[in-house]
Amino acid sequence: xxxxxxxxEVERRxxxxxxxxxxxxxxxxxxxxxxxxxxxxxxxxxxxxDPVPLSSLYRTLSVLEESDVVVPHLATKGIARYELAEWLTxxxxxxxxxxxxxxxxxxLTPTDEEAVDSLVDRIAERAGYVPTNHELEIAxxxxxxx
Amino acid sequence: xxxxxxxxEVERRxxxxxxxxxxxxxxxxxxxxxxxxxxxxxxxxxxxxDPVPLSSLYRTLSVLEESDVVVPHLATKGIARYELAEWLTxxxxxxxxxxxxxxxxxxLTPTDEEAVDSLVDRIAERAGYVPTNHELEIAxxxxxxx
DNA sequence: CCTAGAATGAGAATCGTTCTCGTTAACTAT
DNA sequence: ATAGTTAACGAGAACGATTCTCATTCTAGG
Numbered sequence: 001x002x003x004x005x006x007x008x009e010v011e012r013r014x015x016x017x018x019x020x021x022x023x024x025x026x027x028x029x030x031x032x033x034x035x036x037x038x039x040x041x042x043x044x045x046x047x048x049x050d051p052v053p054l055s056s057l058y059r060t061l062s063v064l065e066e067s068d069v070v071v072p073h074l075a076t077k078g079i080a081r082y083e084l085a086e087w088l089t090x091x092x093x094x095x096x097x098x099x100x101x102x103x104x105x106x107x108l109t110p111t112d113e114e115a116v117d118s119l120v121d122r123i124a125e126r127a128g129y130v131p132t133n134h135e136l137e138i139a140x141x142x143x144x145x146x
Numbered sequence: 147x148x149x150x151x152x153x154x155e156v157e158r159r160x161x162x163x164x165x166x167x168x169x170x171x172x173x174x175x176x177x178x179x180x181x182x183x184x185x186x187x188x189x190x191x192x193x194x195x196d197p198v199p200l201s202s203l204y205r206t207l208s209v210l211e212e213s214d215v216v217v218p219h220l221a222t223k224g225i226a227r228y229e230l231a232e233w234l235t236x237x238x239x240x241x242x243x244x245x246x247x248x249x250x251x252x253x254l255t256p257t258d259e260e261a262v263d264s265l266v267d268r269i270a271e272r273a274g275y276v277p278t279n280h281e282l283e284i285a286x287x288x289x290x291x292x
Numbered sequence: 293c294c295t296a297g298a299a300t301g302a303g304a305a306t307c308g309t310t311c312t313c314g315t316t317a318a319c320t321a322t
Numbered sequence: 323a324t325a326g327t328t329a330a331c332g333a334g335a336a337c338g339a340t341t342c343t344c345a346t347t348c349t350a351g352g
Contacts, residue, residue, distance in 0.1 A: 020349070022299065041339080053301050058340060060299095074220045078309075079339065095275055106273055115265055119258060120284055127252055129241055131286040138266055140277040166318065168330065187308080199332055204309060209330095224308065224340075 006033060009088060010069050017067040024052060028060045029069065029084070037094070037104040038073040038081030075137060076101050086133075093136040099145035106138065152179060155234060156215050163213040170198060174206050175215065175230070183249055184219035184227035221249065239281055243288040252284065 010029055011021040031044050039047070041057050052060070061082050064070040070082045075096050081103055083089070091113070093106040108116065116136060124131040156175055157167040177194050178185060185193070187203050198206070207228055210216040216228045221242070232238070237259065238251040254262065262282060270277035 020298070022349080024300075054339090055302070055341080056300055062341090063299095072223060074223055077218060077220055077226055078224075080223055093269075095270070095273065097275075098278060104273075106269060108269060112265060112269060115261070119261055119265075120282070123239075123252060123254060123258060123282075124241070124284055124286060127241065128289045128292075129284065129286050130292045131284050132244060133285040135283050135285075136262075136266070136269075137281050137283065138270055138275065138277050139279040139281075140270060140275050143274045146274075146276045166329065168318075170331075200308090201310080201333070202331055205331080208310090226308085 003030065003033065006088065013067050013069055014063075019063055019067065024056060025060050025064065027052065028057065028064065032070060032082060032084050033089075035083070037102075038083040040079045040081045042079075043081070073103065076103060093138070095142070096137060096139045097142035097145055098139050099141055102142055104142070106136075149176070149179065152234065159213050159215055160209075165209055165213065170202060171206050171210065173198065174203065174210065178216060178228060178230050181229070184229040186222075186225045186227045188225075189227070240283050241288070242283060242285045243291055244285050250288065252282075 007021070007026060007029070014021045014025070027048055027050075028044065031048050032039060034047070035044075041054055041061065044057060045051050045054065061070060065072060065082070068085050069088070071085050073081045073083060073094065075081075075094065083105075086092075093108060095104050095106050096102075097104075116134070120131055120134045153167070153172060153175070160167045160171070173194055173196075174190065177190050181190075181193070187200055187207065190203060191197050191200065207216060211218065211228070214231050215234070217231050219227045219229055221227075221240075229235070236253070238253055241250045241252050243250075262280070266277055266280045
C-alpha cells in the first residue's frame with residue numbers, strides 16, 4: 001500500500017473513533033510503514049526524521065492501538081513492539097532471534113500459507129474452536145547471529 | 147508426570163548445568179507444576195506455601211530458564227509468565243480466545259506436528275534463519291464463547 | 293479570527309525486573 | 323558428623339520501559 005492510500009485509510013479509521021490524524025500521528029504511521037518488522041517505541045524514535053518525545057510516542061501508539069491501526073507484538077521480554085494492523089499491511093508471520101532479540105516479518109509463499117491455513121482449520125475444528133486469526137512464530141538465530 | 151519423577155528429571159538437568167536443586171527451586175517448580183497455565187512472578191508468590199521474596203523468585207526463574215526447565219510466555223504486555231518447558235510437559239501450541247481472553251494448550255497429532263515442523267524448516271531456510279523453536283498461536287472463539 | 297477542546301512536551305511517578313552485597317544454607321572432604 | 327568452601331538467598335537499592343500529570347500549544351468549527 002502506498003503512503004497516500006495508507007494515510008487515507010488510517011484517517012478514516014481514526015475519524016470513526018473521534019480522534020484527529022495529526023502530524024505526529026502521521027509520522028508514527030509513516031515510521032511503522034517503513035519498518036520491515038515490529039518496532040519498539042525506542043526503535044521508532046531513532047528512525048523518525050524529527051524525534052518525538054517518548055511520552056508522546058507512547059500516547060500516540062496507544063491511540064492508534066485503540067483504533068486498531070497498530071497492534072502490539074509482545075514476544076520480546078520487557079518491550080512492546082508495534083506494527084501496522086493486518087488490514088493495512090496484509091497477513092504475515094514473525095521470526096524472533098533468540099540471540100539479539102531482533103524481530104522480522106516473514107512472508108509465506110501462497111502455497112505455504114495455504115498449508116498453514118488448512119492446518120489451522122483442521123486443528124481448530126478438532127479442538128472445537130472457531131479460528132479467526134493465527135500466527136506462526138519461529139525462534140532461532142538470524143543471519144547475523146548464526 | 148508425577149511430582150517425584152518431575153523432580154528427578156529437573157534435578158538431573160540442573161546438575162548438568164552445575165547448579166543446585168535447592169528447596170526454594172523445588173518450591174517454584176512445584177508451584178508451576180500445579181498451575182493450570184503460565185504464571186507471573188507476582189502470581190506465583192501468592193500460590194506458594196511459604197512466600198519467597200520477589201528478588202529470589204526472579205533469580206530462581208532465571209536459573210530455571212537458563213537450564214531450560216521453564217520458559218517465559220510473554221503474551222501479556224509488561225509481564226512475563228513462566229511455564230514448565232516442553233520436554234517436561236510435552237510440545238504444544240496455544241489457542242487464545244479473543245472474547246474471554248482464555249489461553250489454552252493445543253496438542254497436535256503427530257502427523258500435524260510433522261507438517262508444522264517441515265513447514266517451519268522450509269520457511270526458515272528460505273529466509274536464512276536457523277530455527278530452534280516455533281509456536282503456532284491460533285486466535286478465535288473458544289467453545290464457551292462461540 | 294476566536295474559542296473550546298484535543299494534542300503535545302517535559303518531567304515525575306509507577307511497576308516489573310535486575311543488581312548488589314552481606315548473610316545463610318548446601319555440598320565436599322576430612 | 324564437622325569444618326571449610328562456595329553457591330544460594332534475602333533485603334533493599336537501582337534500573338528501564340511505560341504511564342501519568344499538568345501546563346502549553348495546536349486544531350477544527352463557528
